[in-house]
Amino acid sequence: MSETEKTMHTALVRVDPGHIDPAVMECAGGIIKNGGLVAFPTETVYGLGGDALSAGAARKIYAAKGRPSDNPLIVHIADMEALPPIVKSVPPAAIALANAFWPGPLTMIFMKTDRVPDETSGGLPTVAVRMPVDPVAAALIRASGGYIAAPSANRSGRPSPTSARHVMEDMDGRIEMVLDGGDANIGLESTIVDLTEETPVILRPGFISPDMLRDVIGDVRLDPGLLDAAANKGVRPKAPGMRYRHYAPNAPLYVVEGSEQAVTAGIAERSARAIQEGKCVGIMASDKTAALYEELLGSKAAADGDAGRALKDGNSSEAVTGGKAVIFSIGNRDEDITIARRLFSVLREFDDSGADVIYSESFDTPKLGMAIMNRLLKAAGHQIIKV
Ligand code: TXA
Ligand code: MG
Numbered sequence: 370m371s372e373t374e375k376t377m378h379t380a381l382v383r384v385d386p387g388h389i390d391p392a393v394m395e396c397a398g399g400i401i402k403n404g405g406l407v408a409f410p411t412e413t414v415y416g417l418g419g420d421a422l423s424a425g426a427a428r429k430i431y432a433a434k435g436r437p438s439d440n441p442l443i444v445h446i447a448d449m450e451a452l453p454p455i456v457k458s459v460p461p462a463a464i465a466l467a468n469a470f471w472p473g474p475l476t477m478i479f480m481k482t483d484r485v486p487d488e489t490s491g492g493l494p495t496v497a498v499r500m501p502v503d504p505v506a507a508a509l510i511r512a513s514g515g516y517i518a519a520p521s522a523n524r525s526g527r528p529s530p531t532s533a534r535h536v537m538e539d540m541d542g543r544i545e546m547v548l549d550g551g552d553a554n555i556g557l558e559s560t561i562v563d564l565t566e567e568t569p570v571i572l573r574p575g576f577i578s579p580d581m582l583r584d585v586i587g588d589v590r591l592d593p594g595l596l597d598a599a600a601n602k603g604v605r606p607k608a609p610g611m612r613y614r615h616y617a618p619n620a621p622l623y624v625v626e627g628s629e630q631a632v633t634a635g636i637a638e639r640s641a642r643a644i645q646e647g648k649c650v651g652i653m654a655s656d657k658t659a660a661l662y663e664e665l666l667g668s669k670a671a672a673d674g675d676a677g678r679a680l681k682d683g684n685s686s687e688a689v690t691g692g693k694a695v696i697f698s699i700g701n702r703d704e705d706i707t708i709a710r711r712l713f714s715v716l717r718e719f720d721d722s723g724a725d726v727i728y729s730e731s732f733d734t735p736k737l738g739m740a741i742m743n744r745l746l747k748a749a750g751h752q753i754i755k756v
Pocket of ligand 2: 520
């Protein structure tokens with residue numbers, strides 16, 4: 370979208386999730402009731418909210434995001450009573466999952482009623498519904514009439530926003546208001562489960578894992594379109610949004626897979642070569658390996674014995690050739706929520722630091738590995754280097 374389409378002033382309003390100011394919520398809710406757009410925090414990522422029952426609001430959301438209008442929106446509710454009017458039936462599995470995980474980072478797909486316009490559901494006969502746990506999100510939904518359609522508040526193709534600053538980068542001048550409730554706690558979008566099939570199907574992995582779902586409802590399948598792209602040529606993911614190029618930083622991104630030792634050596638070797646060619650190399654490391662790259666690539670910070678602190682905010686090492694490495698630790702493998710929280714933010718930071726090429730470790734951790742790798746491999750366009 371061109372600069373000229375940035376047509377309005379975007380108010381950035383800080384909201385303390387512990388002491389929500391009712392006057393702010395009334396104002397934000399009023400904007401949505403009048404057909405405008407307000408971005409707001411949720412526990413997963415920031416959402417770009419509009420009235421879910423208004424075709425016009427849905428069209429505005431697609432325009433602000435630069436998103437194809439056949440990619441349906443998730444309808445956010447704050448109370449269980451809001452569900453029956455928008456869905457044809459609530460299967461027992463949905464009630465069990467709602468009891469276990471709502472409010473929280475789970476989205477369920479139902480057959481929709483006519484209350485939900487085709488613009489919101491992207492022309493599908495189904496609707497995706499989520500009840501977020503974030504108190505600011507819940508207060509906004511209630512102040513807006515009970516139904517907010519909200520995709521992630523990024524411009525289409527960009528990494529999802531996990532802070533109000535990310536939202537402003539993408540949406541300033543395109544929407545009426547951004548509510549800043551601090552950094553997102555989970556950092557990856559909700560798990561999506563389709564309950565319109567006989568056996569529930571996971572359309573998008575997230576914080577709520579397949580095992581957590583199985584503990585509540587037994588049998589759950591994974592959408593075959595989700596599995597490794599190379600092994601599934603021709604199988605299209607059922608969630609339309611999972612088919613698009615997504616999350617991609619400006620520079621080509623490669624995920625390097627192998628034993629820990631082979632991966633660090635492989636990344637260091639490729640990075641050293643690129644630095645010699647005068648390039649800016651981005652390295653996506655973890656807490657345990659970040660200092661090692663610094664050492665292998667001969668950085669100043671490592672020599673100062675200050676690598677840990679410098680690396681937390683990303684650290685760069687200039688070489689005589691003019692090439693350099695920008696190294697970010699995205700978190701601790703033993704606590705993979707730290708990786709989930711930082712992934713999208715780090716992908717944005719590589720753009721800010723002007724990386725020409727990015728190498729990432731693989732983060733196939735036991736708990737959130739499936740959700741993390743689903744986003745990382747998409748960002749990489751499935752470019753994998755096996756070492
Ligand atoms: O955590 C989240 O779910 C965030 C926050 C803001 O709630 N929202 C979010 O929305 O990730 P979005 O629009 O970025 O992703 C929604 C995904 C898309 O892949 C879309 O295709 C899929 O959900 N989806 C929505 N409605 C669907 C439907 N009826 N059938 C299949 N997939 C659907
Ligand atoms: Mg999205």
